[in-house]
Amino acid sequence: xxxxxxxxxxxxxxxxxxxxxxxxxxxxxxxxxxxxxxxxxxxxxxxxxxxxxxxxxxxxxxxxxxxxxxxxxxxxxxxxxxxxxxxxxxxxxxxxxxxxxxxxxxxxxxxxxxxxxxxxxxxxxxxxxxxxxxxxxxxxxxxxxxxxxxxxxxxxxxxxxxxxxxxxxxxxxxxxxxxxxxxxxxxxxxxxxxxxxxxxxxxxxxxxxxxxxxxxxxxxxxxxxxxxxxxxxxxxxxxxxxxxxxxxxxxxxxxxxxxxxxxxxxxxxxxxxxxxxxxxxxxxxxxxxxxxxxxxxxxxxxxxxxxxxxxxxxxxxxxxxxxxxxxxxxxxxxxxxxxxxxxxxxxxxxxxxxxx
Amino acid sequence: xxxxxxxxxxxxxxxxxxxxxxxxxxxxxxxxxxxxxxxxxxxxxxxxxxxxxxxxxxxxxxxxxxxxxxxxxxxxxxxxxxxxxxxxxxxxxxxxxxxxxxxxxxxxxxxxxxxxxxxxxxxxxxxxxxxxxxxxxxxxxxxxxxxxxxxxxxxxxxxxxxxxxxxxxxxxxxxxxxxxxxxxxxxxxxxxxxxxxxxxxxxxxxxxxxxxxxxxxxxxxxxxxxxxxxxxxxxxxxxxxxxxxxxxxxxxxxxxxxxxxxxxxxxxxxxxxxxxxxxxxxxxxxxxxxxxxxxxxxxxxxxxxxxxxxxxxxxxxxxxxxxxxxxxxxxxxxxxxxxxxxxxxxxxxxxxxxxxxxxxxxxxxxxxxxxxxxxxxxxxxxxxxxxxxxxxxxxxxxxxxxxxxxxxxxxxxxxxxxxxxxxxxxxxxxxxxxxxxxxxxxxxxxxxxxxxxxxxxxxxxxxxxx
Ligand SMILES: Nc1ncnc2c1ncn2[C@@H]1O[C@H](COP(=O)(O)OP(=O)(O)OP(=O)(O)O)[C@@H](O)[C@H]1O
Ligand SMILES: [Mg+2]
Numbered sequence: 001x002x003x004x005x006x007x008x009x010x011x012x013x014x015x016x017x018x019x020x021x022x023x024x025x026x027x028x029x030x031x032x033x034x035x036x037x038x039x040x041x042x043x044x045x046x047x048x049x050x051x052x053x054x055x056x057x058x059x060x061x062x063x064x065x066x067x068x069x070x071x072x073x074x075x076x077x078x079x080x081x082x083x084x085x086x087x088x089x090x091x092x093x094x095x096x097x098x099x100x101x102x103x104x105x106x107x108x109x110x111x112x113x114x115x116x117x118x119x120x121x122x123x124x125x126x127x128x129x130x131x132x133x134x135x136x137x138x139x140x141x142x143x144x145x146x147x148x149x150x151x152x153x154x155x156x157x158x159x160x161x162x163x164x165x166x167x168x169x170x171x172x173x174x175x176x177x178x179x180x181x182x183x184x185x186x187x188x189x190x191x192x193x194x195x196x197x198x199x200x201x202x203x204x205x206x207x208x209x210x211x212x213x214x215x216x217x218x219x220x221x222x223x224x225x226x227x228x229x230x231x232x233x234x235x236x237x238x239x240x241x242x243x244x245x246x247x248x249x250x251x252x253x254x255x256x257x258x259x260x261x262x263x264x265x266x267x268x269x270x271x272x273x274x275x276x277x278x279x280x281x282x283x284x285x286x287x288x289x290x291x292x293x294x295x296x297x298x299x300x301x302x303x304x305x306x307x308x309x310x311x312x313x314x315x316x317x318x319x320x321x322x323x324x325x326x327x328x329x330x331x332x333x334x335x336x337x338x339x340x341x342x343x344x345x346x347x348x349x350x351x352x353x354x355x356x
Numbered sequence: 357x358x359x360x361x362x363x364x365x366x367x368x369x370x371x372x373x374x375x376x377x378x379x380x381x382x383x384x385x386x387x388x389x390x391x392x393x394x395x396x397x398x399x400x401x402x403x404x405x406x407x408x409x410x411x412x413x414x415x416x417x418x419x420x421x422x423x424x425x426x427x428x429x430x431x432x433x434x435x436x437x438x439x440x441x442x443x444x445x446x447x448x449x450x451x452x453x454x455x456x457x458x459x460x461x462x463x464x465x466x467x468x469x470x471x472x473x474x475x476x477x478x479x480x481x482x483x484x485x486x487x488x489x490x491x492x493x494x495x496x497x498x499x500x501x502x503x504x505x506x507x508x509x510x511x512x513x514x515x516x517x518x519x520x521x522x523x524x525x526x527x528x529x530x531x532x533x534x535x536x537x538x539x540x541x542x543x544x545x546x547x548x549x550x551x552x553x554x555x556x557x558x559x560x561x562x563x564x565x566x567x568x569x570x571x572x573x574x575x576x577x578x579x580x581x582x583x584x585x586x587x588x589x590x591x592x593x594x595x596x597x598x599x600x601x602x603x604x605x606x607x608x609x610x611x612x613x614x615x616x617x618x619x620x621x622x623x624x625x626x627x628x629x630x631x632x633x634x635x636x637x638x639x640x641x642x643x644x645x646x647x648x649x650x651x652x653x654x655x656x657x658x659x660x661x662x663x664x665x666x667x668x669x670x671x672x673x674x675x676x677x678x679x680x681x682x683x684x685x686x687x688x689x690x691x692x693x694x695x696x697x698x699x700x701x702x703x704x705x706x707x708x709x710x711x712x713x714x715x716x717x718x719x720x721x722x723x724x725x726x727x728x729x730x731x732x733x734x735x736x737x738x739x740x741x742x743x744x745x746x747x748x749x750x751x752x753x754x755x756x757x758x759x760x761x762x763x764x765x766x767x768x769x770x771x772x773x774x775x776x777x778x779x780x781x782x783x784x785x786x787x788x789x790x791x792x793x794x795x796x797x798x799x800x801x802x803x804x805x806x807x808x809x810x811x812x813x814x815x816x817x818x819x820x821x822x
Contacts, residue, residue: 051706072712084703088725097721098711145711155710 001062001075001152001185002027003048008057010043010209017043019209020057025187025202030179032200033189036232040209041189045155048187050074061153072101074153077146077184081158083138085130091117091141092126098149116144119178136167143175147182154179154186160195172199193233197221205229222342227351230280230344236308238280238344239318245271245345254279254343258314259293263340270354271345277354280344283308286320289337297332311336453508460502464495544794550787557781571788580760588765591677591749592742599682600738601731604689609719611690612697619694626690629683638751641680645669670757677762680748689734696727736804740797746770765793 003025010017018040025031033041046052048059050071058065066074077098085094092113099109117123120140130138139159146154159175160168176199179186190196196203197217205212205220205228213220213229224230230238243256245268252268254261256279263279271277295313302308306321309328318336322328345354551571553564575581596602607626611619629637645668648654654665669676700723708718724731746767749755755763755771773786 046706049706049710051709071709072714076710078707078710080703080707082701082703084701084707086704086708086722088728097708097713101712101717145707149712 002060003153003185003187004058004060004063005044005048006058006060008044008047008059009055010040010047010052011055016040016209017052018047021206021209021211023204023211023214025185028183028185030176030186030188030199030201032196032203033187033206034193034196034203034232035191035206035212037191039206041191041206042157043209044206045157045187045189048153049076049078049155075149075151076153076155077149077151078155079139079142079146079157079159081161083130083135083142083162085138085141085145087130089129090126091122091128091130091133094130094141095126095144095148098145102149112148113144116148119147120144135163136171139163139171143178147178151184154184156186156188156190158190159188160190161192168195175199193235197233203233205232207232223353223356224280224344225353225356227278227280227346227353230346230353234282236283236319236321238282239286239316239320241279241281241316242276242348243279244276245274247272254340256314256316258295258316259338261293261338261340261343263343267340267343267345267355274347274354276348278346278348280346281318281338281340282342283320285339285342286318287337287339288320288322288326289335292335292337294333294335297328297330297334300328300330453505453511455505456501457505457509460498460500460505462498464498464502544791547787547791547794550784551791553784554782555784557783560783567784571785574785575788575792580763583760584763584765584768587760587763588743590674591681591762591764592739594674595678595681595685595742596735596738598678600685600689600742601735603682603686604734605693605731607686607690608693608697609723612694623687623690623694626683626687630687634747634751637684638680638748641676641752642669645676669753673753673757673762677749677752680752681742681745684748685738685742689738692730692734693727696730697723700726732804736801739800739804743793743797743800765789769793 005021005023008021009019021044023031033044035041043052047054050066050069054067059067061074086097089097095116096109096113099112104112113126114123117126120143122137122140122144125133125137125141130141133141139162142159156175160171163171172195175188188196188199197220200217202214202216203220204214207228213225215223215225220229220233224233224238227240231240241254241256241259243254243259243261245252245254245263247253247268252263252265252272254263254268254271261279271279293313295311295318297309298312298317299310300307301310302324303321305324307324307326307328309320309322311318311320311334313336320336328334346352347354552566552568554567554570555564559565578584607622611622614622632640643650644652646654647667648658648665651668653668657665704722704726705718708722713721744766746764749762749764749767750770753762755761755767769786769789771786772782772789774781
């Protein structure tokens, strides 16, 4: 099912939940809504589900406006962070509830529940109550309940947030595999960027109710359209400098307090002559060197595989990853090399990218 | 035979004759006294109830049993019988021993204090009072029961260390058990004893005359008994169904589905009758149903062009009895239900909607099952409080109009016992009416627990005993 959101807005008095969201989700696509807490992900999802009525704008399923269609006629399945299993019903009753409401005959209901339960690996738990299951099992039941009525659209609201890291990893790939196998259009709300980047075909980044970007994960990472997206996507986050781009001897220089970098012409030319701009460099494009911008180490954070160090250059803190075991200490003076192949430039007022 | 069973058994071997002895020594004279005191005294030449027979100055023999003694020993006998059954099922458990020990101790001190009371009374009456052999035997027997109980408890506890945890659990329950004992079982028992007498304001200076079940016979053969019974059933069931549970549920569902503020406001309005003093509240109602030109109901009817404008309390007494009680009663359930509904996670409702449920289906499949326990609580609690409530009826119709039109059981009990009815306060007769209410209430509670399958609601604790 193709889903279109047109100028979708939700307000409660002064509180803005979602603000003019426009996006189109293709049939069978897996889209993640990514954003910090309170940015309106759940609000948008609940409007798609038909729980919230949009203040303005339209929701279209396969080209038809569904604003006035009640949830039960939207043919959607939903999975919640809290699992939202009915505590007084057994696993079987939980999964079969949507079918019972549709008045599916008993035998067929039995068969479909069993099939879904087996697919989710919970076929042996059908007689238990939710309270007698582990978190992972509960989430499988919730997923089973969402899938059993063979919905055309699956909505996930941070389904893995309550699981431990390892289980989260395995459920992540399981959900992704299921989605590919079944080909159901899916919207997946998360504030975990790794989840969004690894699972989704396209990621919609939101902030303060507004859509910031809607693109495939790699593009989001390499060609962030706004300052917010650049800073939000990627871990550790992108480093930002206040610079001015000038031409000298035919080369583009980005100059700020304590740094002077030569940047590629095709990027530099878009930022030149604009006065102060914001330059972004990802931590993996910064390295320790014998030559380059000099600074003082502020923080050393061992992460295991790497050490994350924070170096103060002029008035900017630069984060980068270095090999562990170099014996770096706080207060050490180091020199940094910047790989400027992938630098980003943003307008400091509009916070929009100057490149894309 | 395991050593556990064997050791436990020793306690029973000791307790069995002791219990028989206690019951025999204490009750034979008592029973014979009821049947025919003469018979026993002719056979034995003396009155041998366990120290509680006194001879009045006039030479009349009066039986003064300590109420507590009988109670304790009846329970002891019943318990002992059940122990025998338990033992035959090969399940000697901790409770047997504990129950024995407690009953033994209670019996011992009960009989002693009974003797004290009796001898003091006898002294006042100028009669010498001896400890009869019956009483001595009963004392000895209860002591033996106590020892047997302790023996058994120790044996079982030694055998099975997990018993200690169980003992702890009973320790926590003890205060509640004590309160229930003091405020329910003992008053109910006193009520029962009272109902066997013809005590009234005309003869309260005399010793009690036990008249057996005469009060009950009189009650059941009362010409208005069926009427009062019917009234009570009607009053309790209609008020309960339409208001205390029905309206309460409707209000709770409605007020939790509108805006919070508005919901709060409506709940406040429904609370007003409850916080109004009963007399003021009833005076307001009595004013409202007056004939023209006073009553507001009739005034409104007048505006609507209705000719028929009677004194409504005479025209529709039941309607108003139920309305008056229901308006007060609904708020209790409403508060309990709405807080229960509020505490259901919102996600469940969203999930049910997405699953395809209509509002009615959500109420039926999600809300109601999840507030089952508050529903059970309100239903049983309100049944019981309606059964024993009569003040609004007293104030509104006083059981009228006419004879017994709206008189309910509790009101009758009140009038017989504490109202100068036919010239006297018939405490004994009133107690009989009251006791039936107690029995009905107990039966009703048990039925409710069964119907709502209470045991399924109470989940196994997740904390394992270590
Ligand atoms: N029913 C409501 N009434 C008023 N304001 C609401 C309501 N629901 C959400 N909001 C507000 O709308 C904004 C967006 O909330 P939303 O639940 O969509 O955030 P979210 O992106 O899902 O955050 P999280 O990651 O914490 O779940 C928040 O500021 C929130 O306070
Ligand atoms: Mg949310």
